[in-house]
Amino acid sequence: MKRFSLLLTALAGSILLWASWPVSPFTLLIFIGWAPLLWVEDHATRRWQFISIVLLHMLVWNVLTTWWVWNASPAGAIGAFVANAIVMTIPWVLTRSVKKRWGAKPGYISLVAFWLAFEFLHQNWELSWPWLTLGNAFATHPQWVQWYEYTGASGGTLWILTGNILAYTAFKRYREEGRTRSYFISISSWIILLLLPMIISRFIMSSEAKRASAAVAEAYKNVVVVQPNVDPYTEKFTGNIDAQIQKLIVLSEQKIDKHTTLVVWPETAVPAQVWEDQIKQNYFYHPIWSFLQRHPQVNLLTGIDSYKNYGRDKKNATITSRFESGSQSYYDAFNTAAFFDADTSIQLYHKAKLVPGVETLPSFLSFMGEWFEDLGGISGTLGRDSERKVFVPWDEHFKAAPIICYESIYGDYITEYVRKGANILTIITNDGWWGDTPGYKQHMNYGRLRALETRKWVARSANTGISCFIDPIGNVISPQPWDVPAAIKLNIPVDNRQTFFVKHGDLLSRAAAIISGIILVGLIISLAAGKLRKKSPGGKK
Structure with missing residues (x-):
């Protein structure tokens, strides 16, 4: 029964993320869309149970949100759905390891770092498919994120993940303690986090709108x-x-x-x-x-x-070039502007x-x-x-x-x-x-x-x-x-x-990649030290 409830909770999270994605009018759901998966992480007792549920969650979210890729290429769509779901699961698996080793707060920090690092990698490797970069969720609400001129879309990703962690923390405190002072602090922090970037964005937008209006008047x-x-x-x-x-x-x-x-x-x-x-x-x-x-x-x-x-000399060709048997020459095909x-x-x-x-x-x-x-x-x-x-x-x-x-x-x-x-x-x-x-x-x-x-x-x-x-x-x-x-x-x-x-480029993602590397090194050292203690004469076997 517990396994079934975990599965339903994860699928509810997939539906929330889909319902918040452009061009849906329910964008604000993105600030609670990850909370179900955070709950699953807290309650899944077995490692492979957690991995399989997260993988299914990611797969369902990908299919619901980008199903239309099938119209262009069924094989390409299947590959995109499965590959994206797999790589999206990795940050959560690493987060679970950090959380079990060092506790909830380091775990949540690592989730933000790992996910931002994943999105950065996903824009810069051979299997790149960053359509579901979390910061893209605000594409239909540019009035909320005028500060992207400083952070890029990764700033939106940081906003979303932090908001979900605060929302889930408030939910946990309510379940465990009721309407206590710590609960009201958590829920107030969540509301402030939602509103403050929007307020800042409005001020930036007002200034930019005046600038744009004056420029348009002079355009010829x-x-x-x-x-x-x-x-x-x-x-x-x-x-x-x-x-x-x-x-x-x-x-x-x-x-x-x-x-x-x-x-x-x-x-x-x-x-x-x-x-x-x-x-x-x-x-x-x-x-x-x-x-x-x-x-x-x-x-x-x-x-x-x-x-x-x-020409015919392979030394002049590129790694992507093809060979034309009729002319016995190498050539490249391009999608060109x-x-x-x-x-x-x-x-x-x-x-x-x-x-x-x-x-x-x-x-x-x-x-x-x-x-x-x-x-x-x-x-x-x-x-x-x-x-x-x-x-x-x-x-x-x-x-x-x-x-x-x-x-x-x-x-x-x-x-x-x-x-x-x-x-x-x-x-x-x-x-x-x-x-x-x-x-x-x-x-x-x-x-x-x-x-x-x-x-x-x-x-x-x-x-x-x-x-x-x-x-x-x-x-x-x-x-x-x-x-x-x-x-x-x-x-x-x-x-x-x-x-x-x-x-300056995407400084947030680059910083997250560095932090993720430090966390991973620390995690590896910690795990290795734990194994050495178990093997030592006075350690557990």
């Missing part, structure tokens, strides 16, 4: 964002390429005026496979060059499907944060390559860029960060674009693979957090829903609905300042 150059609405399953990679390009051009020209200097098309908007050294000569690109020559003041930022040939001027100058950036299981596979899972499908219209493991690149136009006005799809959930990664001079974030994506589900809505809202962290305007072009603009305080402007072709235009000011988060 505009950006056009296009949403072509091409079905990725039936049209985009098998349909008429000429017609798709003409559609993009027609939609663009409906909005372009003499003050337009940047036009943004979505990820893989130009689906023609092209060698990078032949873009100027490629037949499918002729209409694009003609379009730019009709509007010489315009720069075009678009997604393309590009390839790079390394391209920047074109009317004078036919070209700047390229290759997507570097690739989706595990669908655009790339960790080296230790390479044997599973044939099981997975690609989300971006290019088969096989893709090549990637070694650095972030900023697209600088002829007039040096809008210096664009070319953020491709999945990359927009990596806050710390994006700061490097701004440090390199980007004064506008352009997110190009093709969320059509997921269908009309919460997935594309979550993805757009995560872009609001990137605006807060960098205090930059965002121009977001999606193949279908949600193309929009996002201002530096997280307001969404001119959002375009799902399954509708559209073009939108907005005068956007440039802001060359760098926030604390941009200058």
Whole structure:
């Protein structure tokens, strides 16, 4: 019976976390969503019982929140659900060990440190899938977290975990002591923790709103964002390429005026496979060059499907390169952002944060390559860029960060674009693979957090829903609905300042990683010392 109650409690926690996640209106539930698992940790008597319950909890949360990944790749979805659940279980297992060794307070401190360190690792290893980074929970409430310009989303993670620990502590004291003084201190601390960051955020937002309003009033150059609405399953990679390009051009020209200097098309908007050294000569690109020559003041930022040939010598190839038997040469395939001027100058950036299981596979899972499908219209493991690149136009006005799809959930990664001079974030994506589900809505809202962290305007072009603009305080402007072709235009000011988060990066996560390392070393030494005492002549055997 006890085992059953533990299981039900853990599942209740999964449901609370799901119910609090964007785009649900019940965000505040995130501050009690982990409390059931804290209760399970207190009451599970056997190690493997606890591990199995936590693993199930994480699996259910992943499935409930990101089930829509299945629409794009069933195999990739299963892999994501299971792998994410496993790695999410590890911080809790380590926390249990610390708590048993040193007590509740060190255990709770270690939980915060281990989870933050896990999220940091999850953004920087081969199996990266940080969609459920806890700080993303506030994506639909940027007015609560304007202080992300200092902490990034990891500040939200710290807020959530601390809030849950205080909530659970208050619950325990009420159960054990009733309405005592210590209970009221705990519940008051929890309420203050919830309200104080929101109050601070309101003050920051008031100042930033005035700044943004003044800047917009002075802006005189505009950006056009296009949403072509091409079905990725039936049209985009098998349909008429000429017609798709003409559609993009027609939609663009409906909005372009003499003050337009940047036009943004979505990820893989130009689906023609092209060698990078032949873009100027490629037949499918002729209409694009003609379009730019009709509007010489315009720069075009678009997604393309590009390839790079390394010749027959394997020494010139990369680790991700493929071998083409016909030409006996090595080449890479890329999910690319391209920047074109009317004078036919070209700047390229290759997507570097690739989706595990669908655009790339960790080296230790390479044997599973044939099981997975690609989300971006290019088969096989893709090549990637070694650095972030900023697209600088002829007039040096809008210096664009070319953020491709999945990359927009990596806050710390994006700061490097701004440090390199980007004064506008352009997110190009093709969320059509997921269908009309919460997935594309979550993805757009995560872009609001990137605006807060960098205090930059965002121009977001999606193949279908949600193309929009996002201002530096997280307001969404001119959002375009799902399954509708559209073009939108907005005068956007440039802001060359760098926030604390941009200058210093994710300090919270890095500090947590160091603290976690110290705790782990201490835990290992403590466990080793305990074993030595048991083996000593006077110790227990």
